[in-house]
Amino acid sequence: MEKHRQPGQAIQTPVMYLKGVGEHRARLLAKLGVHNVLDLMELFPRTYLSRLVNPTLSELQVGDLVSLTAEISWVDAKPTARGKKILNVGVNDGMIGLTCVWFSYPPAYLKLFKPGTTIWISGTLSAYNNQLQMNHPDFEILYQDHEEEGFWKTRQLLPVYPLTEGLSQNLMRKIVLNAFSTYADQISENLPDFILQKHQFPPRRDALQMMHFAQKTEAADKARIRFAYEEFFYSQIMWARHRVFHDKKEQGITFENHPRLTTALKNKLTFELTSAQKRVIREIFADMCSDTQMSRLVQGDVGSGKTIVTLFAMLLAVENGYQAALMAPTEILAEQHYQNFTKLLESLPIRVVLLKGGNYKGKAELKNQIASGEAQIVLGTHALIQKDVMFHRLGLVVVDEQHRFGVEQRARLASKDSHPDLLYLSATPIPRSLAMTVYGDLQVSQIDEMPPNRKSVLSYVRSDRKFDTVLSDVQKELQKDRQAYFVCPLVEESEKLALLDAQRLFDYLKNKIFTSYTVELIHGRMANKDKDEIMRRFKAGEIQILVSTTVIEVGVDVPNATVMVIEHAERFGLAQLHQLRGRVGRGADQAYCYLISHHPLSSMARERLSIMSRSTDGFVIAEKDLELRGPGEVFGYEQSGLPEFRFANLVQDQAILTLAREDAFGIVLQDPQLMQDEHKLLRNIYLSKYHKREALILY
């Protein structure tokens, strides 16, 4: 097989051909972004298990958060009254027994747990009927009884990889080892010598091996720091080149502020703008009226009124004879903005259009109006960035819920015309370091004030055992003609299982509880048009109860919905809980949020839920979230354009970022084209990683 490939390319061999993988597993690995052998080598362990610390059960007390290795002695799965199955797994450390309990679990667990298997578990120790118990522990199958002594069995530190359904830690460890034993000598260096020496970084090949096979966490850390630096370094080379080659000065449109349309809009508003909104509008106008291309992020909590602020900016563009476009992540949202804007601009001579995805009657005509400039305000989804959509004097681009779009998508809209001003909206505060890495030089405005007279949503954490009382509270709201959301989380990274849970809840609510109301189910696997249809009916009040997986999280505004019930709230991140809760409390009525928790709660989950019941301030919540989970989790790797930051933690690694930034800017300012001999490697690596991205940001 080897001889068919070019030398040096072997490390790019599709992972399918690696010993122990094959076609089926290759498809599963692809879900983790692993396509070839090198990808596998670069798959950074999520965490490591230490074999050195292994307490015996007799030393431990109820309430302790513990991790230990033990052997499975028995397995028992029995159904309960509500049709759910409980899984009990007895383990012992040779002296004392402990029961691990799962109140819901994927069927695959039944195959995993076998008497005689050695398992690592981690969780809070509790007691039930005088027997030690651990509910929903984290676990790793270490090895089966009769498995022969292998490499991993003797290691002090075990890597724990990100998984997807159908892959196990054991398998991952085996194939990672296989990858290195065959291809390690093919790993090439990515950083110039002078950088390695300056920071005493290990060579790339050593660092990769340390990452997987370290015997001490310090070594694994050292390796990770090298890779974090590498990621920062190349991204900063890009921003440094951006600074050199794309001086935004004098490239922007200089709008003039003759407040004709904007005053007319102000007079049409049924409410007074908050002083935060007024300040942000001033900041935006100042940017737009300067000759520098605007690149500004507006941050404001869910419901703080970002939309109206952008409408003022769009009108400024329009009264200067330019077009303004707004892109939203879902059709539901785009439609919502469209209805809003047409109503507000009713009596003004402004043409607002909505461009949706797919083919439909009248679309060609809409595109003509956009291309001719007849359409002055253009709203839409990803449909706006299709190749055949042309603009006419596009002066302002607004991206709503910007973290929902990739860098490329944002850039594609921005490059529809030359140097339009750019406005990004986000409900999630972005730390400065993140802004610097993802957006280069980005200005930030904050709407740090809520419109007056908002009743804050009353939030309650309820145990699932009290679910019935929650249902009767929901019933009371329904009797007042209000509507309710029920949301189920993703389980074990599997949309399929989430759907099972949502489906079960849906059947239960529809057939057993709310039989006289219209209950519908919406989930991520449905076609867009079906989702939109259900949302439309919910908005119109034709559906009273909407059961969903997490598809309804952003932006949707249904003021008549006053109840949000979140199942397994302990499994959600804070930002997501806040977004979900933000779906209610949008009207004048008191709204309620029930966070249903299933025991046991990890200390982190407990902290999250308690923050949710204490605070309704999105900034406080977001800060906590970043602290608890880190930005990759908070912003999502794909959407935020962070895929290249697989090692770097944008909150914790700020010092590394600063180093990388200084190095990168130093190099580029002195040799912008990277033509010098000592920059040759750097130039090649940079171009291979960033060539496409760079083309995108130099609009």
Ligand code: ADP
């Ligand atoms: P978000 O910032 O989450 O995008 P929206 O822009 O959708 O929030 O605004 C939420 C709701 O608040 C809308 O119904 C909007 O009309 C209303 N709103 C915006 N500004 C004010 C204000 N100053 N006073 C009262 N209501 C406002």
Ligand code: MG
């Ligand atoms: Mg919004």
